[in-house]
Amino acid sequence: MKDLALEVKSLSKEFQDFKLDNVSFELEKGMVMGLVGENGAGKTTIIKLILNAIEKSGGEINIFGMDNTKEEIACKEKIGYVADEDYLIVTSNIKNYAKAFAHIYKNWDQELFEKYAKMWKLPPKKKFSTYSKGMKTKAMLALTLAHHPELLILDEPTAGLDPVARIEVLDILRDIVADGDKSVLFSTHITGDLDKIADSVTVLIGGKATESMPIDMIEDKYAVISGSLTALTPTNTSRCVGIRRGTQNFEALVERRELSHFENVSVRTPNIENLLTFSIWGHREDIVELGGENNG
Amino acid sequence: MAKKKKEQVKYNPSYSNVKRTKKVFRCLIGKTNIVISIVYVVMALLMLVAAVFGAIFDTKDFLEDKSTLPTFCCTSAFMAFMLFTLNSCIPNDPATASKARGNLDGCATITETMMHLPIRKIDTYKLSFRSFMIASTFVFFSSVFPNVMIIIDDRFEVVKGTLGIWGTTAAVFILVSYLLSFYVIRGLSEKARGIILSAALIIYYIVWIGLMLDFADKFIDIDMFGFLSGYVGIALSLICVIAIVVIQKAVVEKRAEKTAWYQN
Numbered sequence: 001m002k003d004l005a006l007e008v009k010s011l012s013k014e015f016q017d018f019k020l021d022n023v024s025f026e027l028e029k030g031m032v033m034g035l036v037g038e039n040g041a042g043k044t045t046i047i048k049l050i051l052n053a054i055e056k057s058g059g060e061i062n063i064f065g066m067d068n069t070k071e072e073i074a075c076k077e078k079i080g081y082v083a084d085e086d087y088l089i090v091t092s093n094i095k096n097y098a099k100a101f102a103h104i105y106k107n108w109d110q111e112l113f114e115k116y117a118k119m120w121k122l123p124p125k126k127k128f129s130t131y132s133k134g135m136k137t138k139a140m141l142a143l144t145l146a147h148h149p150e151l152l153i154l155d156e157p158t159a160g161l162d163p164v165a166r167i168e169v170l171d172i173l174r175d176i177v178a179d180g181d182k183s184v185l186f187s188t189h190i191t192g193d194l195d196k197i198a199d200s201v202t203v204l205i206g207g208k209a210t211e212s213m214p215i216d217m218i219e220d221k222y223a224v225i226s227g228s229l230t231a232l233t234p235t236n237t238s239r240c241v242g243i244r245r246g247t248q249n250f251e252a253l254v255e256r257r258e259l260s261h262f263e264n265v266s267v268r269t270p271n272i273e274n275l276l277t278f279s280i281w282g283h284r285e286d287i288v289e290l291g292g293e294n295n296g
Numbered sequence: 297m298a299k300k301k302k303e304q305v306k307y308n309p310s311y312s313n314v315k316r317t318k319k320v321f322r323c324l325i326g327k328t329n330i331v332i333s334i335v336y337v338v339m340a341l342l343m344l345v346a347a348v349f350g351a352i353f354d355t356k357d358f359l360e361d362k363s364t365l366p367t368f369c370c371t372s373a374f375m376a377f378m379l380f381t382l383n384s385c386i387p388n389d390p391a392t393a394s395k396a397r398g399n400l401d402g403c404a405t406i407t408e409t410m411m412h413l414p415i416r417k418i419d420t421y422k423l424s425f426r427s428f429m430i431a432s433t434f435v436f437f438s439s440v441f442p443n444v445m446i447i448i449d450d451r452f453e454v455v456k457g458t459l460g461i462w463g464t465t466a467a468v469f470i471l472v473s474y475l476l477s478f479y480v481i482r483g484l485s486e487k488a489r490g491i492i493l494s495a496a497l498i499i500y501y502i503v504w505i506g507l508m509l510d511f512a513d514k515f516i517d518i519d520m521f522g523f524l525s526g527y528v529g530i531a532l533s534l535i536c537v538i539a540i541v542v543i544q545k546a547v548v549e550k551r552a553e554k555t556a557w558y559q560n
Binding site: 048051052053054055069072073074076077079081083087088089091092093096097099100101102103104105106108110 | 304305306307308309311313316319320321323324325326328408409411412413414415416555556557558559
């Protein structure tokens with residue numbers, strides 16, 4: 001039996017203009033899962049449902065085997081959350097927050113918090129309004145990590161950061177996940193952030209989870225093919241997950257078992273970005289014009 | 297001599313959920329709101345004490361100056377309103393919450409921070425309700441006290457009409473504030489909610505100014521409202537308090553227990 005940190009079963013949520021449709025995935029203990037999808041695909045909705053911020057229309061969410069709504073406090077004790085937009089009150093400071101967290105978390109580690117605050121140069125008494133975006137993200141990370149969460153939920157933590165701050169935050173995240181004792185759900189549309197971090201990935205397209213698999217399996221299951229447009233026929237086109245067409249050439253994501261249907265194409269191994277982008281293009285049934293020959 | 301190091305805050309398992317939530321809330325909002333709250337409470341108490349002493353020991357002056365009673369009542373209401381907004385942590389919808397993040401100096405809606413912590417929504421409702429009841433007590437006392445005076449002292453007969461209007465306005469204001477702030481009335485947008493609350497507050501002040509400046513005398517027969525004072529006035533206040541407590545316990549808290557943070 002799998003030891004699960006997070007189990008999402010047939011999760012649904014209906015809004016007036018958007019529907020999260022029957023999403024299921026599992027995150028094993030100690031693993032890092034990338035939750036990827038374009039903006040508006042439903043990533044933040046899933047996270048809000050996990051945190052019981054909004055009510056689900058159907059399905060089930062279990063955190064370390066506990067129902068996230070019935071045992072909300074016990075679940076949230078184990079969760080560390082870093083948001084895309086900071087949740088910090090701009091007129092408050094990190095010292096006040098640390099005090100509040102010490103009241104509420106059984107495992108609060110003041111020494112660890114002070115270590116992070118010092119290491120990342122976070123002034124304890126300065127108002128958050130004086131912090132840069134990168135500093136706010138680091139502040140949220142310091143507060144989150146100091147209560148020793150077993151499940152980290154990162155909702156686009158690098159969104160809106162300048163390149164230097166983004167690299168710094170990613171380095172911090174890599175250090176955190178390196179030990180392998182924390183389970184991480186990392187929501188992002190910047191798939192490059194997941195390189196060297198994620199063990200598995202769940203792809204969300206238009207509110208549906210089109211794929212949820214270990215990273216290793218992406219290359220086992222899929223291939224990116226490219227070649228002249230003449231290699232595409234009505235029959236083999238329908239076998240593609242997604243196609244990107246140029247004036248003369250194309251590039252497509254196909255399942256490896258379908259490769260025999262394509263002739264005169266070059267084959268390469270896909271990465272997370274390929275899986276996401278081709279899935280989106282396939283979903284849109286769109287033709288994307290290639291900028292030139294070199295379409296890597 | 298080296299400064300004695302402050303003892304580190306630690307998780308206290310003996311705290312109730314509400315007490316723990318209150319501690320978190322107090323830490324997060326910092327000292328400004330606490331200081332402002334204390335100042336308001338002290339000012340409101342001083343106003344009440346001064347009015348009570350004035351009414352008892354200097355009854356003639358108290359009754360002759362028409363502005364004394366409305367001022368006493370309305371200042372209490374103002375204190376009450378501020379105290380509640382400063383100490384409220386009722387979850388709002390995400391859009392409002394994100395706006396309120398930077399609005400702490402005026403209103404302590406800190407849902408987004410609280411939402412992901414090991415805190416239950418119902419405890420924030422309980423905490424806010426306490427604050428609402430403390431605030432409402434000032435308002436209700438401001439109408440109950442003169443009503444008691446009317447019953448025990450015949451000289452207060454002259455303010456019966458004023459008090460009748462005042463007591464009814466206060467009861468309606470408190471009830472409307474409660475029904476809207478605690479999402480008893482559902483289906484309203486945040487904008488509509490804000491407009492109705494502001495309108496209630498404006499009407500409240502118009503009544504105050506009208507009563508104070510003899511304005512109302514010109515348009516309405518104030519004495520006609522005399523029957524709403526005395527025992528009726530006290531009963532009205534009591535019914536209002538009881539109704540609020542019953543709705544809170546039977547409907548609002550039960551609903552808050554079952555619903556997600558941003559779902560009302």
